[in-house]
Amino acid sequence: MHDDIERVLIDRATIERRLGEVAAQIVADFDARRGNGSGGELTLVPILTGSIIFVADLIRKLPVRMQIHLVSVSSYPSTSTTSRGARIRAELTNLPQGLQGAHVLVIDDILDSGHTMRMVTDLIAGLQPASLRTCVLLHKRRSESADVRADYVCFEIPDRFVVGYGLDYNDYYRNLPKIVVLRPEAVRQER
Numbered sequence: 001m002h003d004d005i006e007r008v009l010i011d012r013a014t015i016e017r018r019l020g021e022v023a024a025q026i027v028a029d030f031d032a033r034r035g036n037g038s039g040g041e042l043t044l045v046p047i048l049t050g051s052i053i054f055v056a057d058l059i060r061k062l063p064v065r066m067q068i069h070l071v072s073v074s075s076y077p078s079t080s081t082t083s084r085g086a087r088i089r090a091e092l093t094n095l096p097q098g099l100q101g102a103h104v105l106v107i108d109d110i111l112d113s114g115h116t117m118r119m120v121t122d123l124i125a126g127l128q129p130a131s132l133r134t135c136v137l138l139h140k141r142r143s144e145s146a147d148v149r150a151d152y153v154c155f156e157i158p159d160r161f162v163v164g165y166g167l168d169y170n171d172y173y174r175n176l177p178k179i180v181v182l183r184p185e186a187v188r189q190e191r
């Protein structure tokens, strides 16, 4: 498995440190919104499966009362390394209930084209949450995603296919503790 790695993009210690900063920001913003008298609890909506490791680490740095509603989006043909097919393939398979009046934070592993995030936030916006924010571990810099932004971005990365720390290639590599770029030979590019 390690022979497939071209280089380490973000190591474990850097992820750990950055998650602490982002978590502090999330809590401060949440406290400020509740202080405005809007009330409501924090509800996290992680998008499966890529966000699982990120969410598991992040929530232990959020010392607030919260609920978690997992959703899953089918957007990728199994071995594809681009998400351009998301436009036609994406669908949300389990729309969360009871988000009315909640401070919702949607969480994904990576914002690439932005289609996944837009689809999920459009659906949740219709459920009348008290507030709706978005958080991603990674934001891939490419021009097509310019109009979809996440409120909290842990790391900006170049337009390369990355795996590890929850992110997969063909469902492998999620268990790598760091974020890496795969060797081109290890990835069947379909761009």
Ligand code: 5GP
Pocket (backbone or CB within 6 Å): 050, 075, 082, 083, 084, 086, 108, 109, 110, 111, 112, 113, 114, 115, 116, 117, 140, 160, 161, 162, 163, 167, 168, 169
């Ligand atoms: P978007 O809808 O923003 O184009 O794509 C977001 C989804 O595509 C993410 O949830 C993730 O599953 C997948 N994705 C996009 N870029 C990468 C990447 O570099 N590596 C991996 N493993 N998944 C990616």
Ligand code: MG
Pocket (backbone or CB within 6 Å): 047, 048, 049, 050, 051, 109
């Ligand atoms: Mg995903």
